[in-house]
Amino acid sequence: MVLNRARRNFWLLARVVTAYIGAVIGAGFASGQEIMQFFVLHGRSGLLGAAVTALLFAYLGGLIMFLSVKMKSASYRDIFAFLLGERAGGIMDALNIFMLLGGLSVMMAGSAAVFEEQFGLPARAGVWAVTVLSSLVVLGGLEGVLAANVFLVPLKFLAVVAVSTAALCASRHLAQSSGTGWQGGGAGGHWLPAAFLYVSYNIVVPLAVLSSLGRMVPPVLGLAGGALGGLLLGMAVSLVTLAGLAYMPEASFCQIPLLYLAGHLGQGFRHLLGLLIWLAILTTAIADAHGFASRLAPEGGSRYRFCGIFACLLALPLSSFSFAGLVRLLYPLFGLAGLVLLAALLFVPPFKSLRKF
Structure with a gap:
């Protein structure tokens, strides 16, 4: 009985953690380009940014799960209403629906680019591969989504850690590079705003995913899963930042910095990436x-x-545009909505708590 309960709690915790990590580690993270812009280009100070990012991700993950469990939420609409009020929450709700569809189109276009440029396969095959597999997972319901995350997310998380760690160990000029002040080209102009911008930019989809778990996760496991997922994300950010610093300035000229790092480790690592x-x-x-x-x-x-399935089909027409073009068009909108959400998450719950006393 105790063993069964412990096993069940472990899998619930794993589902929260992997749902969180899976929503954040997208193509930009896995390519290394996001980490390059927000952390590596700030030099050693970027590691301070990575530490702040880990704390923010941990706090926000735990907070979102706490609110979701407390409200017994099944979607992010309840969280928006609590954070922003009915009217502003409704506007953000409508915007978020379009953002999720836009993000889905971006991922389809990204899959097309990877199939064509990395694997030498037809671009449309990449679009349909994501469309069909996403539809099949959704057909399994929430359990299917969580089960897919538990299987797939550890693979990509471990791959990021493996490539970064191996590249770090293989570097012969780590001490020299990590001690050099690469400054001036990073996002936000300074490492601290860059950390907040990075988190705000990446909080929209995790909120949509985590808020759907409010009815199935106990409070303690929800808090623990959100916090642990955030800390693991921070660890991955720190590792990629360290590896990037070890190969500066060469890595900064690459569209896919992690691919450049993997190139120093052999062809097998390139295929893995x-x-x-x-x-x-x-x-x-x-x-x-x-x-x-x-x-x-x-x-x-x-x-x-x-x-x-309707979402997957609805996102198909936009996926015919280029990956880079869709990113330029849609991601500034994601960033604006993310800043609003980050501010609300940081200030509204403490303010409402203080008003009760």
């Missing part, structure tokens, strides 16, 4: 489709499955 980037795209696409479906069908069931 190509698979990693595609897995990151797939799991983010699944998170987007799930966030869309759980918002329109919070009770789950056949309507949830229909909405998830």
Whole structure:
């Protein structure tokens, strides 16, 4: 009896952790380009930014799960209403629906680019691979999404850690590079704003995913899963930052910095990284489709499955545009919404708590 309960609690914890990590580690993270812009280009100070990022991800993950469990939420609509009020929350809700569809289109276009450039396969095959697999996962309902995350997310997380650690160990000029002040080209202009911008930019999809778990996770496991997922994300950010610093300035000129790092480790690591980037795209696409479906069908069931597949089909037309073009068009919108959410998450719950006393 005790063993069964412990096993059940472990899997619930694993589902929260992997859902969180899977929603954050997308193509930008797996390519190393996000980490390059927000952390590596700030030099050793970027490691301070990575530490702040870990704390923010841990706090926000725990907070989102706490609010979700307390409200017994099945979608992010309840969280938006609490944080922003009914009117502003409704506007953010509508915006978020379009953002999830846009993010799904971006992931499909990203899969097309990876299939064509990395694997030498037809671009449309990449689009349909993500469409079909995301639809199949959503057909399994919330349990199917969580089960897919438990299987796929550790693979891409371990691949990021493996490539970064191996590249770090193989570097012959780590001490010289990490001690050099690479400054001036990083996002935000300073390492501290960059850390906050990075978290705000990456909090929208995790909120949509984690808020759907409020009815199935006990409070303690929810808090622990959100905090642990955030700390693991921070660890991955720190490792990639260290590895990037070890190969500066050469790595800064690459579109896919982790691919440059993997190139120093042999062809096998290059293939591993190509698979990693595609897995990151797939799991983010699944998170987007799930966030869309759980918002329109919070009770789950056949309507949830229909909405998830509908989202995949609805995102198809936009996926015919280039990956880079979609990123330029949609990601500034994601960043703006993320800043609003980050500010609300940091200030509204403490303010409402103080008003009770």
